[in-house]
Amino acid sequence: MKATGLPCQSALPTLNRFASVILYAMPKSLPWVALLALTGACSDRVPPETHHGDDTGEPEVEDCPVPEATETAAGTAFTLRTPAVPAHEAPWPLMVVHSPRGGNPALTEEWSGLTEPALEAGFWVVYVDDVFEPTLDPDLFLEQMTDLASVPERVAETGCVDPDRIYLTGHSMGAHHAMVLAMVDAGWPRPAAVAVSGVPLGSEILAAFPCPPEPTPMFLVHHKNDEQFPTEGLEAAEFWGSCLGCDSVANPATDSCLESVGCEAELSVCELPIGHTEWSGLHAEIVAFFERH
Numbered sequence: 001m002k003a004t005g006l007p008c009q010s011a012l013p014t015l016n017r018f019a020s021v022i023l024y025a026m027p028k029s030l031p032w033v034a035l036l037a038l039t040g041a042c043s044d045r046v047p048p049e050t051h052h053g054d055d056t057g058e059p060e061v062e063d064c065p066v067p068e069a070t071e072t073a074a075g076t077a078f079t080l081r082t083p084a085v086p087a088h089e090a091p092w093p094l095m096v097v098h099s100p101r102g103g104n105p106a107l108t109e110e111w112s113g114l115t116e117p118a119l120e121a122g123f124w125v126v127y128v129d130d131v132f133e134p135t136l137d138p139d140l141f142l143e144q145m146t147d148l149a150s151v152p153e154r155v156a157e158t159g160c161v162d163p164d165r166i167y168l169t170g171h172s173m174g175a176h177h178a179m180v181l182a183m184v185d186a187g188w189p190r191p192a193a194v195a196v197s198g199v200p201l202g203s204e205i206l207a208a209f210p211c212p213p214e215p216t217p218m219f220l221v222h223h224k225n226d227e228q229f230p231t232e233g234l235e236a237a238e239f240w241g242s243c244l245g246c247d248s249v250a251n252p253a254t255d256s257c258l259e260s261v262g263c264e265a266e267l268s269v270c271e272l273p274i275g276h277t278e279w280s281g282l283h284a285e286i287v288a289f290f291e292r293h
Contacts, residue, residue, distance in 0.1 A: 064090060064160035072154070074147040077129040079105035080155060083119040091162035093192075095123045095290060096152050098170030098177040099130040100198070108174070117283045121291060123167075126155055130173055142186070149181055149188035156189070165192050167290040172198040172228075172276065179236070185213040193266075193293040195286045197221035198276050202232035203239060211243035215265040218244075219289040222269065224254055226276040237269045257285065266292065 071077045082092075095118050099108040105127035109115055118125045128151050133144070152166045168178035168191045175196035182194045194216055218240045222233030234251075237260075241249035247262025250269040257270035268289065272280055 064158050070154075071129075072147050072150050074131075074143070076131050076147055076151070077105055078151050078154075079109070079127045081109075081115050081119060081125045081127075083122060083124075090160045091165075092160060093123050093165035093167065093290065094152055094155055094161045095125045095167045095169065096178075096191075097125060097127045098148070098168065098174035099128060100171045101130055101173040103130050103174070105129055111279055112171070113279070113281075113283055114169075114286070117287050121287050123287070123290070124155065124161060126151060128177075130177075145177075145180055145184070146186065146188070148177055149186075152189050163189065167191060167193050167195070167293075169195040169286060171196070171279070172200060175199045176201060182216050183209055183212050185210075190214060191216060193217035193219070193290055195219035195221075195289055196236075197233075197280050198223055198226060198229065199233045199236040200229050201236055202229070203235040206236060206239040209239075215244055215263075217266040217289070217293045219266075219268045219286060220270070221280045221282060222271045223274050223276055223278065223280075224271050225274055228276045234269075234271075237267065241267050257282075 095114070097108055097112060097114060099105065103111070109127045115125055128148060131144075152161070155161055156163055156166075166189050168181055170176075170178040175198055178191075178194050178196050179199070179201060181188060182191050190213075195218070197220070199220065199222070218237075220233060220237050220240065222237070226233070238249050241260055241263065244260075244263040244265050244267055246260045246264075246267055248260060249267065250258035250260040252258035252269055252271050254271050254273050257268055260267040260269065266289070270280070270282065270285075274280070
């Protein structure tokens with residue numbers, strides 16, 4: 001059943017109740033994580049309009065008006081990549097790649113290497129800047145997340161993207177963005193599935209969250225040698241498994257992936273022997289996961 005959100009002002013007591021608990025329990029986490037509990041209760045915000053930038057010569061696909069590399073109303077940069085030869089007819093699925101902390105579309109595209117395999121599978125891919133600033137102002141936090149949520153809406157204005165096949169992915173802070181946008185019911189586009197790595201949100205923080213309003217498939221990559229968030233990825237998998245009613249959450253051996261059992265939607269968990277700042281290299285697996293959903 002889809003959760004019904006409360007007006008944002010009525011959710012302020014939620015912030016007050018959870019902020020001190022979260023900040024005390026997770027001293028290494030930034031203060032902005034306390035605001036995640038608040039946003040799950042908000043549903044009365046309207047995503048901002050976006051700015052149409054100048055044409056950058058991005059190749060057109062069929063008769064679709066391809067959006068150019070541009071920015072949101074709040075100045076968040078994003079860059080769209082489309083296949084020169086579509087793998088299938090419109091509407092196309094859209095993969096939204098959120099940048100890690102300090103990243104930008106160009107760096108994230110180069111670092112992740114997702115463009116080529118995604119385009120070959122017929123996805124449109126949009127890379128989103130990270131301009132998120134830690135804040136304890138609930139209104140500013142919600143504005144920031146709503147601004148990020150406006151990116152797929154902007155691309156979908158072409159009429160060539162399937163609104164039911166929008167996929168979110170990201171690493172570290174990008175994983176935070178993707179997970180929050182999936183969990184929060186604030187009138188944003190609902191993702192068909194989410195794939196994350198280097199997750200910075202552990203059980204003590206996620207306990208303050210509602211589950212996503214709809215069962216949402218998840219592909220989660222835990223970095224075993226992650227010095228910043230050594231256990232958060234596996235804790236996030238347990239949280240998501242609880243939301244999906246799984247009989248058993250996957251606990252894969254190192255350097256492998258495993259699908260959880262008895263879930264309302266797919267929950268695949270991978271563990272790789274790499275550090276926080278290393279890319280998983282699971283391009284084909286992420287694309288295949290999104291194709292399944």
